[in-house]
Amino acid sequence: MIFLIVFFIALSLTFLAATIINSFFLPSLKKPSPRADHSERVAVFVPMRNEEGNVAGLVSTLKGLTYRNISFSILDDHSDDGTYKKLLEQIDGDERFTVIQGKPLPSGWAGKVHACHQLSQSDSSDYLLFVDADVRLHPQTIQASLTLLKKRKASLLSGFPRFPVSLFFEKLIVPLQHFVILFHLPLFLANLTKWPPATAAHGAFMLFKSEAYHGIGGHAVIKSSLVDDVDLAKAMKRSNYRVVLANVTGYVSCYMYRSNKEVWNGFTKNLFPGLGRSILLVIFLSLFYSVFYIAPLLLSIYGIVTHQLLWVMPYLLTVMQKAYVDLLTGQRPFLSLLMPLSAIGLVVLMNASMWRGLKKQGYEWKGRLYQ
Structure with a gap:
């Protein structure tokens, strides 16, 4: 015994x-230096489907970003609640925002993947940042992310956000995402090699160099994927692009679920x-x-x-x-x-x-x- x-x-x-x-092999987003010179154009893309409850928080956090050369494209993916109407109200004529009405979902495509694909066709900026509707961002998130992306000479930066949790089942399950990454994923291989099996990403926050993203064919190459974030990151590595997974919790928060049923459906999916x-x-x-x-x-x-x-x-x-x-x-x-x-x-x-x-x-x- x-x-x-x-x-x-x-x-x-x-x-x-x-x-x-x-x-030790998981770099963190850090406060950008005042001398950091980032002038490239950044397009922020947000797919939304029945996200009326997140509209006000999302638009507020996007308006709060201090990066100047930026635009926001939001796609309403056939919501049957008040998402579209509330978007227009909250944007209130801000010319940096474009709201797109999504096309019908074609056969063989996953819904979010198709929404992101449509968004990617709407802008040709130097960098493309895909975020989810339930994400909230620190005002200097773009500057901090570009600094790390350039330092690592990477074409994709992703990270698992901080997860504020309130539901009991959510408290048990959602924070395990960080545990699984730090315990099971060999971060040395994930961040210092282009080996596809050693790859993780979180779809709530993915910043691409536009040239690399379009070079692999964008979301169209993983059109039926239910784990689109990881599959897209693997596709980047297979095309010889460097991917960096970072600790973004100081800059990015994600309120993933609003009910225990959503927790169950999200993780079983x-x-x-x-x-x-x-x-x-x-x-x-x-x-x-x-x-x-x-x-x-x-x-x-x-x-x-x-x-x-x-x-x-x-x-x-x-x-x-x-x-x-x-x-x-x-x-x-x-x-x-x-x-x-x-x-x-x-x-x-x-x-x-x-x-x-x-x-x-x-x-x-x-x-x-x-x-």
């Missing part, structure tokens, strides 16, 4: 150390396709998180009941690992205490996503059904 607990402690320490070391629809990978990850992130809670309960505090150590180390990620990414660190529940939620979502895919039930999002 002592061997078992020592084994758990050793592995938990290894996971913590690996996460810390991996984080992305998880199994994001894992390459691999049954073996879902089984492996389910076992991995069950053994190393759910079982430590049971071990700690046993240790407390039997007054053997050594058995509490694996749980404390998993909490420390999650807390490190949360502190690094602007999340509330007390959520790390719930790591076993987060792991349970992740395992359930992975398997639910897999079963929907295998049974050909499709994935529901924004009133559309995808296979």
Whole structure:
């Protein structure tokens, strides 16, 4: 029994150390120097579908950007709420804004991908920034992003935003996106090589050099993808362009979901396709998180009941690992205490996503059904 607990402690320490070391290869957006000279034209693109509740916050955050040579194109993708009307009201004649009425969704295209494709045809600026409607930006986001993009000589900059969370299920699941990246993705390979398998991106914030984006064919090359952000970043690498994944949490926030149902639908839509629809990978990850992130809670309960505090150590180390990620990414660190529940939620979502895919039930999002 002592061997078992020592084994758990050793592995938990290894996971913590690996996460810390991996984080050294995740650059952060930093306050741009006053001497930084960015004069290139930047086009900001926002696809919107039934986003009436986000219109005011989105338009306000875009108007607050201090970069001068900028334009904003927003596409209303057949919303059946008041999105379009509210956009016009909030823009209030600001000439930097263009509102586009989306075309009907063609067969074989995913909705967001088609919306982004239409947006990309509307402007030929030097840089193209795709953001989601639920994103809020620091006033100097463009300057900070261009500085890092140029420093790394990259053609795509992306990053997982800070996630303010309020719903209980959201608190368990949404911040795990940062955990998965910092724990599982080899950031050395992701940021210093053009190897496509070592790639991650977040569709809520993707800044492209226009020449490179159009050079690979833009969103049209991944027209049916449900994980369009990662697939587009991989396409960039396959075409020999450098991609940088950054910690953008100091500049970009994303209010992803408004209900627990949206959390469920959003993650079931992305998880199994994001894992390459691999049954073996879902089984492996389910076992991995069950053994190393759910079982430590049971071990700690046993240790407390039997007054053997050594058995509490694996749980404390998993909490420390999650807390490190949360502190690094602007999340509330007390959520790390719930790591076993987060792991349970992740395992359930992975398997639910897999079963929907295998049974050909499709994935529901924004009133559309995808296979």
